[in-house]
Amino acid sequence: MSDHELRVNKIRNGTVIDHITAGQALNVLAILGVDAHSGETLSVAMNVPSDRLGTKDIVKVEGRELSQDEVDVLSLIAGAATINIVREFDVVEKHRVERPREVVGVLSCPNRHCITTADEPVDSRFDVLEDGIRCCYCDTIVRDGIADHIAVG
Numbered sequence: 001m002s003d004h005e006l007r008v009n010k011i012r013n014g015t016v017i018d019h020i021t022a023g024q025a026l027n028v029l030a031i032l033g034v035d036a037h038s039g040e041t042l043s044v045a046m047n048v049p050s051d052r053l054g055t056k057d058i059v060k061v062e063g064r065e066l067s068q069d070e071v072d073v074l075s076l077i078a079g080a081a082t083i084n085i086v087r088e089f090d091v092v093e094k095h096r097v098e099r100p101r102e103v104v105g106v107l108s109c110p111n112r113h114c115i116t117t118a119d120e121p122v123d124s125r126f127d128v129l130e131d132g133i134r135c136c137y138c139d140t141i142v143r144d145g146i147a148d149h150i151a152v153g
Contacts, residue, residue: 008043014062016084016091017074022047024078025057027147031073031106032061040064053080072100073107076133077147099128107133108151111140124151 020028025044034040041062050056065085066074074081075097085093105123109116115137116124125136132143142149 008045008058008060010089011041011043011060011062011086012089013087014060014064015066016086017059017061017066017078018056018082018084019050019053019080019096020057020059020078021080022053022055022057024147025059027077027150028057028059028074030147030150031070031077032059032064032066034061069103069106071097072103073150075099076103076128102127102136103133106151107146107149109135109138109140110142110149111135111138114138114140 017028023046025046029035029042029044034042043058043060045058047055048058066083071083076099079097079099081097083093083095083097084091102125104125107124107126109124109126111117114135116122116135122137126133126142127136129141132141133146134141
């Protein structure tokens with residue numbers, strides 16, 4: 001290792017999310033519900049050089065494997081991300097995220113008149129489009145700023 005490289009320790013058990021679109025690491029933390037009070041040990045590297053992306057972010061979360069809902073939302077803001085499951089310091093599973101056809105209960109609808117934003121016991125439900133998401137209840141389409149509508153955590 002040269003003097004110019006940053007060294008981040010391996011994790012014993014948990015998840016490494018690699019190839020995150022540069023600048024999206026903090027949104028990934030929001031999806032995961034990780035903050036100063038969550039008690040989870042994590043490493044975040046931002047704007048790291050990448051042969052595939054130019055620059056990328058990386059998030060390592062010790063002691064946690066992601067749910068499918070978390071991976072689904074992650075795929076909307078970091079379509080090139082790779083999920084690595086680590087057990088006893090070894091990567092035991094590695095796969096790229098895939099965009100789902102639908103996400104349920106993890107994004108909030110920006111339409112203040114949507115039934116999901118009222119005090120109704122209705123989970124949000126969005127169809128995933130090629131260039132955004134569409135609310136299944138009110139047909140509101142979000143093309144940019146999907147991360148602003150994360151409702152998990």
